[in-house]
Amino acid sequence: MEKWIILLCIAVVSSMLAPMVQVDASGNFQDIGDSHRAAKEITYLTNKNIINGVSSTHFVPDREVTRGEAAAMIGRSLGLNGTKRNTSFKDVSAGNMASGYIMELVAKDVINGYGDGTFRPDVKLKRGEMAVLINRAYNLGGTNSSSAAKVLMDKGIAQGMSDGSFGTNITIIRSDFAVFLARTINADFRVQTGDTSIFKTTQYVNVGSSTLNMRSKPQIVNSPSNVISKLNHGQVVSVASYTGNWAYIKVNNLTGYVDKSYLSSSKPSAVLPAPPPAAGSDITVIIDPGHGDHDPGANGFGFQEKNVNLNIATHMKSYFDQTSIQTKMTRTGDAFLSLTERAQFAKKYNGDIFVSMHMNSFNHSANGQESYYYSTSATNPYVNQSKALSTYMLSRMQEAWPLVNRGVKKGNLAVLRENTVPATLVEMGFIDSEIDLKYFKSDTERKKMGRALFLATLDYYYHYEGRTDLAQYYSQVGASPSKRLH
Ligand SMILES: [Zn+2]
Incomplete structure (x- = not known):
């Protein structure tokens, strides 16, 4: 019982505080520095009140976007009436933060629920679904995930991926969603298609004494069948964009994908001595x-x-x-x-x-x-x-x-x-x-x-x-x- 009272108090206090906190630039997010790859787009959308931080100090760029959050962000970008209301879905109450936007977007045929009467607002959004949503919301013409993805790539909204490698089934994270939404509503953010200058972020391979697989697609298929090169510790690569956990890179004249967790923005120290052979038996x-x-x-x-x-x-x-x-x-x-x-x-x-x-x-x-x-x-x-x-x-x-x-x-x-x-x-x-x-x-x-x-x-x-x-x-x-x- 007491627990509920405390929770309620926190909820009331934070909802009272939220409108008073002036978040006027991504610079206010401690986890989005000026050099963050999506800093400009996040600032742009934050200033337009289309996207919010998770708190006044944190944007949490790597968090996955749910269907409810996507509806709210797209709804705000379209200037729809987000007033919370009753919905036709058994799992979206009137109190849900996105209830108004969900119903507006359903009425416009931008988004649908499921056959069982649910909307599943907490399910994570996949990149293919995002492409369809943006296409429908902005009448870009794509009707299924592959045609919608192609439209986004042709328009420089999502660049650098060949048709099969859009990452349709990969969940989308907040920073990527921000980039795509900003490019959709403001062409100044779009990239020139076919322009190799998209590879503009320098990163270093950081794999210690191991090597990093560079792949033709952002997925591990029948490993190692799509491995096109092996990169060494300290090697310089140029990054164009990210698909989920994959970075689209260019090294020498080769383009492909690597696991972004093995890249670092500063030059890593020389290769460390090889780790001792796996002990393991201690577990x-x-x-x-x-x-x-x-x-x-x-x-x-x-x-x-x-x-x-x-x-x-x-x-x-x-x-x-x-x-x-x-x-x-x-x-x-x-x-x-x-x-x-x-x-x-x-x-x-x-x-x-x-x-x-x-x-x-x-x-x-x-x-x-x-x-x-x-x-x-x-x-x-x-x-x-x-x-x-x-x-x-x-x-x-x-x-x-x-x-x-x-x-x-x-x-x-x-x-x-x-x-x-x-x-x-x-x-x-x-x-x-x-x-x-x-x-x-x-x-x-x-x-x-x-x-x-x-x-x-x-x-x-x-x-x-x-x-x-x-x-x-x-x-x-x-x-x-x-x-x-x-
Ligand atoms: Zn059981």
Whole structure:
């Protein structure tokens, strides 16, 4: 009860403050310096009140844009009436910040909801969807994601990508959205198409003793089939633009894409001595297939959750078995353990992190994936670690099975709360969902999920714990580190 009162107070205070804070330039955003690649566009849109910071001091340029936020920004750019109102969508209340803009854009046929009566305002927007939205909002002519993307490229709104490499299915981040929107409404921001001077930002390759793959497309397809060059530490490249996590670059006379996390704006120091060979054996991952024995968990389509969990856990373990990272499973057969026994398992067996695996169910009427962490440090102190672990888990699960993303969530679950190490609980899909069924029913797909949970564990150690010595284990399975997410 008290908690709600405090939250309400914060909400009231911040909404009272918001109109009084004069954000008149991106220079006021501590995370957008003058040299930020989108600084001019963000300043332009901020001054027009089309786009806001996440707070008065931070723009958070790398945050993904949701459908609701996109509707609000496009609606403001068109000067539509954003007064909040009742909507025709069951998941957009009148109180939703974008409710007015959503209804205005629906009336103009710029944006639609889904067949089930939802709008899904919190779903992240993909670049292809953005292209269609901008085309419809500004009558540019494109009607589907590829024709809309082509229009944007032809007009110099989105430059530098050949038709197949627009990144249609990559989610769009706030800074990219700002750039595209500014170029749409003000031609002065557009780039001259076919102009090689678009490669104007100097960056340096920063890969230490490794090499950086330069690819023909901003995606890892059948690695290494689209690798066109390997760049060395310290090499100078010229960047034109970014697609998600990819930078479109030119080096010598070659153009292509590299993972932008391996570029730095200042010259990196000379190659560091090679890191020591992967130790790895100092890590023990506790794998917890949920349920067992007389507790089958959820069921659907003849599948029992306990069996699906165990099968995927076994696949996950088989990937670790190719590395020096140790694993310990809470159960390897159809056995029952109490939640407390599971939570204490890591302590008992000197585990370092804990991954509990589950399948969800809800009357055949929900689907998708989510991950959970416990957010109160009083019992399990590893809140930040658990959150990061859960974030990497969900991201890789989405890669493996592209189901609905239900988010990384706080959960007061015994196996997390009573744990003594960073802990996550993943709901890999809904066992009673016909949509999710096509994935979990297939052993190939279950193996893919086991691989995803393995990679997410590596991502956590690689990015959060700085264990770059584990990099070799990605290449062993034809993968590379995820983008940094926490
Ligand atoms: Zn379960």
